[in-house]
Amino acid sequence: MRIRAQVAMVMNLDKCIGCHTCSVTCKQTWTNREGTEYVWFNNVETKPGIGYPKHYEDQDRWKGGWKLDGKGRLVLRGGGRVKRLSRIFANPDLPSIDDYYEPATFDKDILVNAPAGLKDTPVKQPYSALTGEPMAITWGANWEDSLGGDTFDQDPNLKNLTEKVTFEFEKTFMFHLPRICEHCLNPACVSACPSGAMYKREEDGIVLVDQDRCRGWRMCVSACPYKKVYVNHATGKAEKCTLCFPRIEAGQPTICSETCVGRLRYLGILWYDEDAVLAAASVGDEDLLDAQRAVFLDPFDETVQRAARDAGHPQEWIEAAQASPVWRLISEYRIALPLHPEYRTLPMVWYVPPLSPVLDAAGAAGRDDTNADDIFHTIDDLRIPVEYLASLFTAGDTAAAGGVLMKLAAMRAYMRARTLDGTVAQELLDGIGMTGEQVEAMYRLLAIAKYDERYVIPAAHRAQAAALDGLGGCSLDGEGGPGMGGSGAVPVTITTGRSR
Amino acid sequence: MSLDPGTAPLLGARRFLTRETVGDHGRTLHRVDDSEWDAFYRDRWRYDKVVRSTHGVNCTGSCSWNVFVKDGLITWEHQATDYPTTGPDTPDYEPRGCPRGASFSWYEYSPSRVRHPYLRGVLAEMFREARQRLGDPVAAWAEIVETPLKARAYKAQRGRGGFVRASWDEAIELMAAAHVYTVKAYGPDRVVGFSPIPAMSMASFAAGTRYHALLGGTLLSFYDWYADLPIASPQIWGDQTDVPEAGDWWNSTYLMMWGSNIPVTRTPDAHFLTEARYKGTKVVAVSPDYADNVKFADDWLAPHPGTDGALAMAMGHVILTEFFRDREVPYFTDYVRRYTDLPFLVTIVDGKADRFLTAADLGHEDGEHKTVLIDQAGDLRVPHGSLGYRYSEPGQWNLDLGDVVPALGIDSDEAIEIEMARFDIGDTEGGTTIRRGVPVRRVGEHLVTTVFDLVMAQYGVRRGDLPGDWPAGYDDADSPNTPAWQERITGVDAKLAARIGREFARNAERSNGRSMIVLGAGANQWFHSDMTYRAFISLVTLTGCQGVNGGGWAHYVGQEKARPITGQQHMSFAFDWQRPMRHQASTPFWYLHTDQWRYERVPADELASPLGSGRFKGMAFADTVAAAQRMGWSPGHPFFNRNPLDLAAEAAEAGKPVQQYVVESLRDGSLTPVAEDPDDPANFPRCLTLWRANLLGSSGKGNEYFMRHLLGVEGTATATECGAGERPRDVTWRDEAPVGKLDLLTTMDFRMTNTGLHSDLVLPAATWYEKHDISTTDMHPFVHAFSPAVPPPGDAHTDYDTFLALADKVSELAVVHLGTRTDVLAAPLQHDTPDELAMPGGRVRDWKFGECEPVPGRTMPKLIEIERDYTLIGRKMRTVGPLMEKLGTTTKAITVDVKAEVAYLKHQNGVIDGRPSLATADRMCEAILSFSGTTNGRVARAGFEELEKRTGRRFTDLIEGHETDRVTFQQTQEAPQPVFTSPEWSGSEKGGRRYSPFTINVERLKPWHTVTGRQHFFVEHDWVAELGEQLPAFRPPLNMARHFGRPGDAVDGGVTVRFLTPHAKWSIHSMYHDNELMLALSRGGPVIWMSVPDAAKIGVRDNEWIEAHNRNGVVVARAVVSHRMPEGTVFQYHSPERTVNVPKAEKSGRRGGYHNSMTRLLIKPTHLAGGHAQLTYAFNYYGPIGSQRDEITVIRRRTQEVEY
CATH class of the missing domain: 3.40.228.10 (Dimethylsulfoxide Reductase, domain 2)
Structure with a gap:
């Protein structure tokens, strides 16, 4: 076991109101500058939809993430080293600006300085922020918002649905999907980078692009199946969500989390076993979810705590991992799920799927009217097909996706009985295999969700990073290490002389 | 489980790097940062200071924000998270904000930011020349506006570019000269101001309203005008909105x-x-x-x-x-x-419900407003709490039924x-x-x-x-x-x-x-x-x-509760110097003064129920407006067709008391109400000042009529004026419709809006990150501050400072031109005063037709004289006036002695002329907080004591523990401050309770402010009965196609649909529509959402250009085709303006319009009904709403080539 800490996030999509405040505060802080006009480290998509950039989930097209080859070995979908090196100057799997959108600017002072005698009021018209030429706006960062337009049926998650989804009034469904970099445990972008510019931070797992080392090969852009690495067209270098590391280091939540007015984001640390990552990424699709969950280490397990201590992690981190809302949502209540586990990158932003309780307006009429106290629909009536959620979050496992929805629905009914009558609905607890105490704790975490419970980020972060310096093992010292041609041991670390 | 060496990642190449580890099989590079390359991101996160402020936009958010400043520039804003907790078992208010607010800092350095005064070039030239030649700005202004060719020359250029920069002093002088001239020549009530929603920045609101109050100007309402006011609320509860x-x-x-x-x-x-x-x-x-x-x-x-x-x-x-x-x-x-x-018992007359039975019907003295019920024993009872107990019988105005069990x-x-x-x-x-x-x-x-x-x-x-x-x-x-x-x-x-x-x-x-x-x-x-x-x-x-x-x-529509309402109202309306001011209901005002009434094809009795008596037969809506004003129900400012400053002198000359003189003159027709002849040039509104508002880009229902008649520029309305048989009965029809009534339109704003583009003068305003102010809302129980993160750039000033400068200049010019004059106000019967007793049973009698005598304050408006020394306006703006000690404050009929607060403010704010200073916006905030019970426990306690006397019930315990607490402005800058329970509102917040309206009424048996003192199902008033609306009923949307014809499908190859304008995701009204962040997240300009079947009917695909038109105007937009829309209805989200990405319309050849280009006002007479109980008037409390939802339009696909 090689224990590592990861700062991870859970977003409760059942609470997401699709307001995009996260996108705006992130952009205002990080990418509001030349070269990153089209870049949204954080964006919010309307599902179903093709997203930003277009069709990013279609890995047949973009070749992002990992796959198992014929022999069951984990390979980058975009091909191995030789193949990618051969394409280094002409990457065919790279989205063009049109796949994102051509950013427009209206940045002219015509309203104030219009000449006299116009026939009409002056108006600001769109110009390309890239070329300065007049342009027509035909796509944007959020074109499909609230089900606008005609691209929904191209959503790849709809492909395998047994029941046909009709895009008709009163039968439709919708939810919002906020996305940032997944800060994966098995990041394809890092593996694909020819320059070694991309890395996972030792101390907290944040994936970063070293701007000094990036040579602009853009292999990371192709390799990331979430398309969350971008090219700054002014510098030619890759940029991506940094998980607001200057804030995380200070014990503050990311900007997207703190400004999330839907209060749906949770931040905390997880312990995981680095040695288990490859295996977890290499199981069959049907086992991916459980395998990924199994990589996380129980923060209450004494062996884990000892291992963490031995690895140089301070007590504060050990306690923070126990208080981690992310751990509780993923592993204790098991209601958070990874986005597209089949990409095999082991993403570290997980999602509570949307309950979206309403059934379609036309179908509600057929219910039994004899009991005015029986007010909730069963999850069989759900508007969102479970298969669709399974395609997004469980690599197709509908039982796993449905099980989460059962828990959320049961929690509501259980709490209604508590709130209105003060009774305990034991049959509901039995149905989901949770205790009343657990359900009420889950309810508090989801509903009352005070600031300090949503974000549990230990401070003293940088000092700890330094402490970890030198402790991390290097597997390249082993014979037959990949890419090494068996060239033998190399130094594990070189001390930098920075104070610890 | 292994990696194929042939396809392994490239990480091997990096094995010689330092302080890095490569994971098993070379997948992952782990590294401990050296804090060198990442300096860029670290530096980007650095800032010099954080300042708490908020956004004064008209939404209910009132969110506290942290504004980050680096190197003297505002960089970004994040939501504050330090709201006082709601307790352990309730979610907290943190964070509060939305993407629109998060994008605000974009405006700070936007190219559309107004940094200097802008004056229409042609007007600037004329004014400079005349000013130079005549040596007097007032004379210069008079010459320009009274010379038809000159006036026409600049009015015709409105909206057509050609702004020139003016100096601050010149801009203020021109504005002051225009106001002084208008006061002198036409009357102070022809100087009109409009600014909505005080709660969203109380000092800024107060600055301009106080100026207009001291001048004698007319202040326009917003809540009814925006159609946000739920008229049902005053009808049912005698309360504006409490939620x-x-x-x-x-x-x-x-x-x-x-x-x-x-x-x-x-x-x-x-x-x-x-x-x-x-x-x-x-x-x-x-x-x-x-x-x-x-x-x-x-x-x-x-x-x-x-x-x-x-x-x-x-x-x-x-x-x-x-x-x-x-x-x-x-x-x-x-x-x-x-x-x-x-x-309660209602009489039945001629097989129809008529009015409440009262104690007077039982022969009781003073029983006209005491309603009657039958108890379970079958006996008639007159319970406490009705209107008849409110003003005359101390201790009996309560809902205590005693032994009465009503049947x-x-x-x-x-x-x-x-x-x-x-x-x-x-x-x-x-x-x-x-x-x-x-x-x-x-x-x-x-x-x-x-x-x-x-x-x-x-x-x-x-x-x-x-x-x-x-x-x-x-x-x-x-x-x-x-x-x-x-x-x-x-x-x-x-x-x-x-x-x-x-x-x-x-x-x-x-x-x-x-x-x-x-x-x-x-x-x-x-x-x-x-x-x-x-x-x-x-x-x-x-x-x-x-x-x-x-x-x-x-x-939750548009009303943001100004929690410190007593201070806010008394300071805003200058009640410390004079009472009342000219509060005007906007909808009838604009209906008349933008001549939308001239296009009216729906007669007033079209709305009348067969239950009615036919009282609206032959009347137009304009006639109902005139009737409601002359009967004193609904305010009419300006009221007289003469300068109200002349009436007192005329009366003196005639040797009569002013009231008698005015009544006689009205009766003999030598003086007429403005509403009966709105197109007489003597009756035009002359100067309009807008601040914190975008009347012509957002709320102006009947936009194209504003353009034509108020401003004198071409509009795209194609409606024809009504013919001889359709014209009003009592309102004078002039064959020539006036064009360009307004002499001076001034806008104060920090960005260039459609209103700014059409203004004669645009004054640069400080943004919400550049001033002191306070904010509250009905959505949360806190008061918090605006604070300047940076100073206003260029010539930009806060609204507060701008109006002080204007008041000073007016006072200076007044020495020669105005001096001291006596103004005569015609004020409507007022809610929460004994005026409510004027019309027992809601029986209507019109003195004009001899149905009763014209009695001021009973059958017609109250006539009130106010002496105005125009040379002192600037000084009065700057101090708390003496009426605070003399009369105290009165809110909802509760009067509180505030001598202690005046004394406090002398110390806290300092003194000018021996009075507490209001010289700066933060001092104004302090005064507002001091005079209000929600933010001053002593005041709340005193108010509850008064309420106890009225009702005989206990209330003072609601403020227990806070009697000596107060919220100061400085505290609001530190963090959002919770307010106290106060008789100004109806809910108890004692002990950290969440606010819910009327919990005090229910728990403490305090009556509602209605005729029965209870919540009403039955509304009594002859005009209400005429429309068949005494009881709840369903009234469908107006049948616009029947009244105005279908806009035309076949002719235009279009589809006729309902045109709805819900509130938008990417803007708050017109604000943020032009913000590049919001444009990037939306479709980059105006859109109309339509259903898949409707789009198919006209062959439109998503994002194609379409045009909407009806008799009122034309809109050009992109289509958003969506299956979330129902067939037969389109949405143009509220207030897209027309300053960004709006091409010219094929239909008109002119710039495409915005959502209000599709609308024209209609007046619902029951909203004018007044003079009785809960239906008496108060500002933003009652009055016709400017509705816009019933409209239909035709949508068609247009040429996809567009021209800007």
Whole structure:
């Protein structure tokens, strides 16, 4: 076991109101500058939809993430080293600006300085922020918002649905999907980078692009199946969500989390076993979810705590991992799920799927009217097909996706009985295999969700990073290490002389 | 489990790097940072300071923000998270904000930022020349505006570019000269100001309103004008709007979102909704489209737009049937007996309900406003709490019933059929009638029944063998108000409608009233929204939800509660120097002064019910406006067709008291009301000043008529004026319609809006990150501050400083031009004063037609003299005036002595001329906070003491523990401060309780401010009866096609659809529409959402250009085609303006319009009805709403080539 800490996030999509405040505060802080006009480290998509950039989930097209080859070995979908090196100057799997959108600017002072005698009021018209030429706006960062337009049926998650989804009034469904970099445990972008510019931070797992080392090969852009690495067209270098590391280091939540007015984001640390990552990424699709969950280490397990201590992690981190809302949502209540586990990158932003309780307006009429106290629909009536959620979050496992929805629905009914009558609905607890105490704790975490419970980020972060310096093992010292041609041991670390 | 070495990643190449580890099989590079390369990101995160401020935009957010400043520049903003907690078992208010607010800092350095005064070039030239030649700015202004060629020259250039920069001094001088000249030549009431929603920045609001008050100017209302005011609220409660804070949604166990798209329009509060679901709260959405909020709902009801009232009536039918007729629910019965007018007796005359029976009918002295009920023993009783007890009998104005147990219905063998209104069928908007029986009893000469009996009949709930036309059951689709009947109208499944109504009531029964309806603009801004709302509110009053935490109506449209309301009102309206000021209802004002009345094709009696007496026959809506003004119900400013500064002198010359002189002159016709001849040049509004407002880019219903008649520029309306037979009866028709009535349009703004583009003078304003102010809302219980993060750039000034400069300049020019004059105000009968007693029973008599004598303050407006020393306006602006000590403050009839607060302010703010200083905005904030009970415990305590005297009930314990506490401005800058319970509002917040309105009324038996003192189902007033609206009923949207013809399908190859303008996701009204972040996240300019079938009919694909037009104007936009839209309805989200990405229209050849290019005002006469009880006037409390939802348009695909 090689224990590592990861700062991870859970977003409760059942609470997401699709307001995009996260996108705006992130952009205002990080990418509001030349070269990153089209870049949204954080964006919010309307599902179903093709997203930003277009069709990013279609890995047949973009070749992002990992796959198992014929022999069951984990390979980058975009091909191995030789193949990618051969394409280094002409990457065919790279989205063009049109796949994102051509950013427009209206940045002219015509309203104030219009000449006299116009026939009409002056108006600001769109110009390309890239070329300065007049342009027509035909796509944007959020074109499909609230089900606008005609691209929904191209959503790849709809492909395998047994029941046909009709895009008709009163039968439709919708939810919002906020996305940032997944800060994966098995990041394809890092593996694909020819320059070694991309890395996972030792101390907290944040994936970063070293701007000094990036040579602009853009292999990371192709390799990331979430398309969350971008090219700054002014510098030619890759940029991506940094998980607001200057804030995380200070014990503050990311900007997207703190400004999330839907209060749906949770931040905390997880312990995981680095040695288990490859295996977890290499199981069959049907086992991916459980395998990924199994990589996380129980923060209450004494062996884990000892291992963490031995690895140089301070007590504060050990306690923070126990208080981690992310751990509780993923592993204790098991209601958070990874986005597209089949990409095999082991993403570290997980999602509570949307309950979206309403059934379609036309179908509600057929219910039994004899009991005015029986007010909730069963999850069989759900508007969102479970298969669709399974395609997004469980690599197709509908039982796993449905099980989460059962828990959320049961929690509501259980709490209604508590709130209105003060009774305990034991049959509901039995149905989901949770205790009343657990359900009420889950309810508090989801509903009352005070600031300090949503974000549990230990401070003293940088000092700890330094402490970890030198402790991390290097597997390249082993014979037959990949890419090494068996060239033998190399130094594990070189001390930098920075104070610890 | 292994990696194929041939396809392994490239990481091997990096093996010689330092301080790095490569994971098993070379997958992952781990590294400990050296803090070198990442300096860029670290530096980007660095900042010099953080300043707390907020956004003064007209939304209900009132979110506190941290504004980050680096190197003297504002970089970005994040939400503050330090709101005081709501307690351990409730979600907190942090964070509050939305993407629009988060993008605000973009404006700071935007190229459309107004940094200097801009003056229309042609006007600048003329003024500079005349000023130079004549040596006097007032004379210069007079020459320009009185020389038709010159006036025409600059007015015609409005909106056509050609601004030149003016110096600050020159701009202020021109504005002051125009105002001084107008005061002198036409009257101060021709100087008009408009600025909405004080709560969103009270000092900025106060600056301009105080200026207009001291000048004698006219201040226009906003809440009714925006159609945000729910007229039903004053009708039912005698209260403008009072609603639960968002945190109280959490206490609800059944939450209906009705026409309120909470995630989009209540963004910072939406989490209380999503979170309450986890506590077991059922959520229902009622929305015509699959709006963003629908996904949170357990059930979705999608009525056709504008038919919500029918759905609510059917739910009421189910509730009355199952919870009142079939079964008695003690909680409901007890509630309606105590807190509603249901047990009160109503007289029946000629087979129609007439008015409340009063003690006067029983022969009691002073009994005209004491309503009567029958107790369970069958005896007539006159309970306390009605209007007749309010002003004259100390200690008896309360809801304590003592030993009286009111009977809900008449227990009698006698029953008669009466006529009741229905509007769903019939040849006119007035519909027809249906006959249904009620049990009756005779009291003296009167035949009476109870309101409850009337309500049961109105809703069609059959009891026993009462005579009349009753529905056979829920599935009877022909008889009004059944579930099946509503299905025909709304399209909502009858069983579902019944089920939701039943669940709503059952939940209320189980939870003692914790069922709530959250209402929004979608249900509100219809012409007949008052009737729709009465149907909604009936649901929460019948089920005992109103005045209960977690229950009741929650109307969140445009009204942001100015929690420190007493200070805010007294300071804003200069009540410290003079009382009252000229408050004007905007809708009738603009209806007349933009000449929209000249295009009116709907006669007033079109709306009248067959139940009416025909009193509107031959009258136009303009006539109803004139009548309501001359009878003193609705304000008319300007009122007289002469300068009101001349009337006192004329009276003196005639040797008569002013009142007598004015009354005689009105009677003999030598003086006429402006409303009777609005197109007389003497009656034009001359100067209009807008601050914190975008009248011509957002709220101006009938935009193209504003353009033509008010401004004198071409509009795109194609409607024709009414012909000889369609013209008003009493209002003078002048053949030549005036063009360009306004002499000076001034806008103060920090960005260039459509209003700015059409203004003669644009003054640069400080932004919300550049000034001191305070903000509150109804959504949360806090007061917090605006603070300057950076100073205003260029010549930009805060609104506060701008109006001080203007007042100083006016005072300077006044030395020569104005001096001291006596002004005569015609003020309407005022709500929450004994004026409410003027018209017993709501009986209407018009002195103009000899139906009564013109008696000021009773049958006509009060006539009030105010002496104005125009040379002192600047000084008065800067100090708290002496009326505060002399008269104290009065809010909702509670007067408080505030000598202690004046003394405090002398120390806190310093003194000028021996008075407390108001020289700066932060001092104004301090004064507002000091004079208000919500922010000053001593004041709240004194107010409660006064209320105890009135009611004989106990209230002072509500402020216990806070009697000596106060909220200071400095505290609001440190963190949001919770307010105290105060008699200014109706809910208790004692002990950290969430605010819910009327909990004090319910728990402490304080009467509502209505004729019975209870919540009303029955509204008495002759004009209300004329429209058949005494009781809740469904009134459908206006049949625009019938009145104005279809805009034309065949001719234009278009499709005719309902044109709705809900509130937008990417803007707050017009604000943020032009913000590049919001443009990037939306479609980059104006769009119209339409359904897939409608798009198919005209061959339009997503994102293609379309045009919408009707008789009122043209709109060009991109289509957003979506299956979330219902067929037959399009949305243009509210206020896209027309400054960004709006090409020229094919139809008109002119710049495409914005959503209000499709609208024209219509007046609902019941909104003018006044002079009686809860229907007496107050500013932003009552008055015709500027509705816009009933409009239709034709949409067609246009050439895809566009020209800007």
